[in-house]
Amino acid sequence: MRKVIGVLLIVSFAFFVFTLVMRDLWVEDPTAVRTLGQAAIEETIPQSGAANTVTAIVVQFRGLDTLGEVTVLFLSALGVALLSGEFAGRGLKEVFRDDGGFILYYGARLVLPIIILVGVYIVAHGHLSPGGGFPGGVLVATAVYAVLMTGVKKELSTRIMAVIEGFAGLAFVALGLLGLLSDRFSFLANILPKGSLGMVFSAGIIPLIYAAVGTKVAAELSTLVTSLTGSDYASADTTAQGGKR
Amino acid sequence: MISISAVLYSTSLILILLGLYGVLTRKNLIRVVISLDVVDLGVNIFLVTIGYVRDGRAPIYLADAQTSLADQASRMVDPLPQSLVLTAIVIGFGVTAVALTLLMRLYERKGTVMVSDLRGLKW
């Protein structure tokens, strides 16, 4: 019976969308960019000094969206940690019974520095080439997973990760308040010098914000996976006993 | 000439419909979360396609390229929908991660993730 309702709902929605709008969407590719997109392309270099227009929009022109986005990721990491309290005690050892053997063990140690290097590169060059804080942060986090899952290092102290995460978040908010306290009196304003196009240290606070975002994402996602594999409280118990870890 | 945006608008519509059908009819709740992800993918394609311009270039200025900045700018696609999708992807992941953790806990408590066994979830 539920299948029938499902089909009915979908077909009616599809018909509704198709008749109303798809005719209007089934047109040739547009040849000109919309007004706001055009304004963004033109304003990128004068106002932000970044080469990557998408980064200029995401970090500076619509900086509050990115602050919201960081908050959403922070919320989901908090939520996962909150809800996975019960998995305690069954740490990585139980979830991944074997260590992945010789090849994975040494392979991970080999690949580790490369992954971190690429991740940091993507974060640092967010305003010049595609990518930025989020994909770069994720890459660095995958390096941490490689470490955790192939038995190179068993436990990750979530306490240190929480401190890093907190500092990175506070850095982002502080950068925003910096703009508020400056003469421009506007939150998240790009008050630092713009530098010359194409240089790593250009585009004012954009690289700094992306550095903060990258660190925060990397720290958050490592705690996220640690909580999911249940070693969050395992390491907490050890840190409780004099913090040998 | 094939209108790329028309093809991708239809693909995104089909993906959204597929995902919705999956959410409404699948019995295994992990499958419901997978269907939600498919809906998110469909919506993201729809958003980026709005910004597409015929044989447009990536909206990134090349400092040392031969062509002038103004010339590069004229052939760029619309960067705004792309910046919206960047946020949408991260939000989508956030929701998926929390949903899956909820399911793990439900499995801890009830030993099943089938919708038929869960009292409140029939619709």
Next chain:
Amino acid sequence: MVSPMLLIAMPLGAAFLIVLLGSKIAARIVAIATVAFLAVLAPFWLTAAISEPIAIVLADVVPPLGIAFGLDAVSAGFVLLIAVSGLLVLLYSLPYIPHAGEFKGKEKAEVRYYAIFLLLLAGAFGLVMTKDIFNLFVFFEILCISSYLLVAYSQEERALEASFKYMVLGSIGSAFMLVAIGLSYRLSGSLAMTDIAKALAAAPASYSTLVSVLFVFGFGIEAAIFPLNTWLPDAHSSAPSSISAVLSGFVIEVALVVLVRLSLNIFSGTMLLVLSVLALAGVLVGEMAALGQKELKRALAFSSIGQVSMMLFAFTLGSEIGRWAGFGQLLMHAGAKSALFLVSGYFIVRTGSHEIEAYRGLGRKMPAASAFFAIAALSLVGMPPFFGFFTKLRILEAAAAAHSGIGYAGIVVILFATVIESIYLFRIVRTLYGANAEAAVSSSAGGDLPVFAWIAVAGFVLLVLVGGFIIPSFDRLLQPMAAVLATI
């Protein structure tokens, strides 16, 4: 004048700080201090915003390229409501949260509770202040995800199920909202709501209808509009009572006002009529379902559906007196329903049961709590001396003034709903003061409400008690809000 951006920056900074410090005491102090500071500032922003709206330039970039952001009468009114309710519920949470669920790792969980609660407040503040359609989506997601997590906080089976059901519906809603944002940008070439409203008004009917339906679906789920609110009874009844109070207190109402603001500027007349019909259906279904509930919090959750639908009906009447009445009812409901949920929290803690029957004779064991419950219930129903009487009266006046079929139908439905409300609420109050069975009040020392909980509930009940007498001063706030709501 201190920039209203603190409303977003401070809760976020405090949440990051709480996670950084990681200790329960630090979390409590930082949370209370932040929200208290904002609650003190809120009246100043309110008086400034009522005289003339405060426009905020973000990132030194002027809209439409930058995000259109600002504080007008409606936003400032809500900022005050959210800040004060948040502060009172935080006070209530101090003694209550340790009782909110039995699971491992409760120490760390409480730290995270305060961080997520602050983020919920930041999301609500952002949602009422933003004038940009995508920024609205981002803050809406922050509000929704923190609600999902806080509903599941007690980690009991029914809470996990309720949270998952709420999340699936919410995700579908936000996917539709994204499509609506895409269509609006494709049509108007801008993300500022004013430009979109103008473009949609000029757009072909098919286009604006689809965008309106998608927005109604997206926000309707969170605003608990009639067919989309199947998640609400489970979520509100299995969430910790402090969170049920916040959800019924302002979270639904914020989503409702955002939807109404969009609809008044974008939708056609027929869509408003559809919304008011759905509202009346919601009033009936909500109140009738509440009649048959055995559990106290489920009855209160269904009553919230009825009350919020009543507000939606008032807003969609289309007249300024209607919007004025809607805001009055919203303010009263925030006070009364929050008090009811907070008190029911301690009924459950003291008796260990959710059933109304288990609270027989609690009137003597928990005199303060029961008295607060009775006052709030009387006001919710609309008994004369209390605030609720004046707000419900004004809705009926607005419905009569509309001189339309829907207006008169509304009067009948609301009166009928009031009768049902009085039946089940007075039945609960009677069991509280019932003579015979001794309630199995657990032997814990503090029989009645702990100090902080007492202060919190007293704060909400004060609004309900005093509201009736200072209506003129409330009008100085509600009237500009009603006027501004019709413009984006």
Next chain:
Amino acid sequence: MGAMVIVVSVLLIGLAAGAIFVRSLGSAVILLGTVSLLVATTFLLLAAPDVAITEAAIGSALTTLVYVLALKRTNSIDSLDDDGGRQAGKGTAAGQKSGSAAGGSHA
């Protein structure tokens, strides 16, 4: 360019249908990861490199990892759709009451 978009789109829809309808959950998750990579390719065809990198990093790598952890935690990596890892009837053939393999021919 246009032809490539059509090929990617058809593949995309086929694999997405597979991810929803295929019976084994393990392969459903792998199909979802593949669909996510194909979506990243579509973004490249739409000249959106930023979004492609983010989709590839978050959409396929991270989401698949969380799904695998979820499947491991609910003991349903190798279970078939109908029993969903129910502790009693774990992945046994007997649990095939109504396995709807409507379009799932891709697994």
